Amino acid sequence: MSxxxxxxxxxxxxxxxxxxxxxxxxxxxITAVVGPNGAGKSTLLRACAGLLPAQRGTITLTGRPLDxxxxxxxxxxxxxxxxxxAVHWPLAARAVVALGRxxxxxxxxxxxxxxxGAMDITLxxxxxxxxxxxxxxxxxxxxxxxxxxxxxxIADEPTAGLDPAHALALFALFERLATxxxxxxxxxxxxxLAARFAHHIVLLANGRAAASGPPADVLTPRHLEPxxxxxxxxxxxxxxxxxxxxxxxx
Amino acid sequence: xxxxxxxxxxxxxxxLTLVLALASxxxxxxxxxxxxxxxAWLILTEIRLPRTxxxxxxxxxxxxxxAALQGYLRNPLAEPGIxxxxxxxxxGAVVAIHTGLAASLxxxxxxxxxxxxxxxxAVVLWLAGERGGPITLILAGVALASLTTALIALVLTLSQxxxxxxEIVYWLMGSLSDRSMTHVWLAAPPILAGVAxxxxxxxxxxxLTLGEEVATNLGTSLPRLRLLVVAGTALAVGAATAxxxxxxxxxxxxxxxxxxxxxxxxxxxxxASALGGAALVLAADLALRxxxxxxxxxxxxxxxxxGTPFFVWLVVSTRRExxx
Numbered sequence: 001m002s003x004x005x006x007x008x009x010x011x012x013x014x015x016x017x018x019x020x021x022x023x024x025x026x027x028x029x030i031t032a033v034v035g036p037n038g039a040g041k042s043t044l045l046r047a048c049a050g051l052l053p054a055q056r057g058t059i060t061l062t063g064r065p066l067d068x069x070x071x072x073x074x075x076x077x078x079x080x081x082x083x084x085x086a087v088h089w090p091l092a093a094r095a096v097v098a099l100g101r102x103x104x105x106x107x108x109x110x111x112x113x114x115x116x117g118a119m120d121i122t123l124x125x126x127x128x129x130x131x132x133x134x135x136x137x138x139x140x141x142x143x144x145x146x147x148x149x150x151x152x153x154i155a156d157e158p159t160a161g162l163d164p165a166h167a168l169a170l171f172a173l174f175e176r177l178a179t180x181x182x183x184x185x186x187x188x189x190x191x192x193l194a195a196r197f198a199h200h201i202v203l204l205a206n207g208r209a210a211a212s213g214p215p216a217d218v219l220t221p222r223h224l225e226p227x228x229x230x231x232x233x234x235x236x237x238x239x240x241x242x243x244x245x246x247x248x249x250x
Numbered sequence: 251x252x253x254x255x256x257x258x259x260x261x262x263x264x265x266l267t268l269v270l271a272l273a274s275x276x277x278x279x280x281x282x283x284x285x286x287x288x289x290a291w292l293i294l295t296e297i298r299l300p301r302t303x304x305x306x307x308x309x310x311x312x313x314x315x316x317a318a319l320q321g322y323l324r325n326p327l328a329e330p331g332i333x334x335x336x337x338x339x340x341x342g343a344v345v346a347i348h349t350g351l352a353a354s355l356x357x358x359x360x361x362x363x364x365x366x367x368x369x370x371x372a373v374v375l376w377l378a379g380e381r382g383g384p385i386t387l388i389l390a391g392v393a394l395a396s397l398t399t400a401l402i403a404l405v406l407t408l409s410q411x412x413x414x415x416x417e418i419v420y421w422l423m424g425s426l427s428d429r430s431m432t433h434v435w436l437a438a439p440p441i442l443a444g445v446a447x448x449x450x451x452x453x454x455x456x457x458l459t460l461g462e463e464v465a466t467n468l469g470t471s472l473p474r475l476r477l478l479v480v481a482g483t484a485l486a487v488g489a490a491t492a493x494x495x496x497x498x499x500x501x502x503x504x505x506x507x508x509x510x511x512x513x514x515x516x517x518x519x520x521x522a523s524a525l526g527g528a529a530l531v532l533a534a535d536l537a538l539r540x541x542x543x544x545x546x547x548x549x550x551x552x553x554x555x556x557g558t559p560f561f562v563w564l565v566v567s568t569r570r571e572x573x574x
Binding site for chain 2: 046049051071072074075078079080081082084086087088089090091092095096099100102103128141144148
């Protein structure tokens with residue numbers, strides 16, 4: 001499932017966050033949205049998930065305008081994981097993951113078990129989320145989105161709060177989803193993870209898409225330094241791409 | 251510790267409610283044995299049956315709408331009074347007493363209550379706006395509740411007739427005594443309609459556990475959900491208040507007690523709270539009939555008397571649980 005955004009204006013209330021953005025999210029690939037704080041990463045992801053209508057321009061999901069899809073169709077097509085990790089009642093972890101099955105009306109135990117296993121939380125399944133650590137809770141919420149088993153997964157900073165092992169495992173999982181033909185969009189602050197795992201990068205800065213394309217083309221000092229206002233070291237170590245911020249630009 | 255779901259909660263509550271309903275039919279100032287003749291039959295069908303049915307309906311309405319509102323507002327302190335519906339119903343009933351409509355027409359009082367509840371619903375939805383979230387609903391409800399309290403006080407002070415004033419004060423305390431089958435026939439359709447609306451919101455309330463954006467992503471329409479929560483509460487609690495007066499604390503406490511027993515899941519809390527509310531109101535009404543047969547203590551006063559210390563205990567124990 002691909003997403004095509006053309007000349008879109010996205011606003012939060014009266015504030016225009018992104019204007020005139022053109023973004024392409026290729027099908028069956030991992031697309032990483034990067035950019036400084038306030039660049040509009042979350043806004044772009046919300047718009048892709050059909051949660052924020054564009055004030056101008058079009059957003060299409062494999063050729064169909066997003067606003068022409070019913071709520072039920074959207075719920076089965078797109079799994080959205082927000083940055084906010086709210087669980088308002090102390091449900092058991094398994095009950096939270098099971099909420100991902102609501103669009104399918106089946107509470108399919110096999111799908112729930114797969115999601116629990118993928119996030120390495122099978123042993124925590126019966127614990128109330130209020131008694132989990134921040135990272136464990138984050139994994140439960142990722143598992144909820146996975147249990148939805150939608151062809152398009154949109155995750156806003158899914159690795160925030162995860163230890164390195166679980167962050168790597170999550171991206172390995174995203175790679176597997178992509179090889180199965182599913183589309184993954186992630187907003188990320190870890191540029192090295194983006195360089196290593198993403199197939200496509202969208203760099204947002206100053207209210208527009210400053211650059212987009214393969215990581216090797218976008219994650220370069222030429223694009224990153226003006227966008228982030230820091231000098232960047234972009235290199236390879238043991239065959240892996242590394243992007244490290246060095247110092248703020250004057 | 252596990253977040254366990256107790257499988258016997260719903261059947262247990264159903265059995266408890268049934269036993270209490272039967273006890274409510276059996277207990278009263280006049281002893282009626284088997285084969286008690288025509289008089290006993292009259293007491294059973296004309297006095298105790300409407301009282302029991304109203305206890306069931308009113309309790310279920312309060313418990314269920316409390317659970318639905320707590321789920322929608324994601325706040326364990328929410329109760330039906332918070333969105334101004336019970337205040338509107340009370341105001342409508344008080345106006346009916348004041349204008350003499352209640353005295354001239356048997357259904358005048360509950361009818362006034364229903365009109366008041368419908369008016370309150372319209373005002374609260376209009377105030378909260380089309381796209382407003384839970385916070386605007388609470389703000390609109392609190393504003394409306396204080397306005398209705400002030401207007402009730404105004405009607406009381408304007409009341410020239412001291413008997414009407416006493417009647418208003420007594421009515422506001424809430425009671426199930428001296429109700430007839432006419433009250434049941436009047437209150438049952440809106441209460442049952444409201445219960446039917448609220449009972450179907452479980453899926454959307456579950457989805458809302460993860461916040462408004464995720465709920466939308468899972469297929470929930472938030473404006474529709476809010477409309478149904480308010481309309482269901484207006485029908486159920488508006489009609490309940492119209493026939494029984496204000497019975498506080500049931501909608502607050504019942505979902506609170508039962509929530510841990512159903513694994514904190516909003517959808518499972520709905521039927522449990524309906525049954526729990528019915529059981530609590532029946533039990534309180536029974537206790538009144540046994541402890542104060544003369545009718546000195548009013549039902550709404552008793553629920554508040556039991557409810558407040560219980561609530562304090564709840565707050566203290568929550569504080570202990572949350573303490574570092």
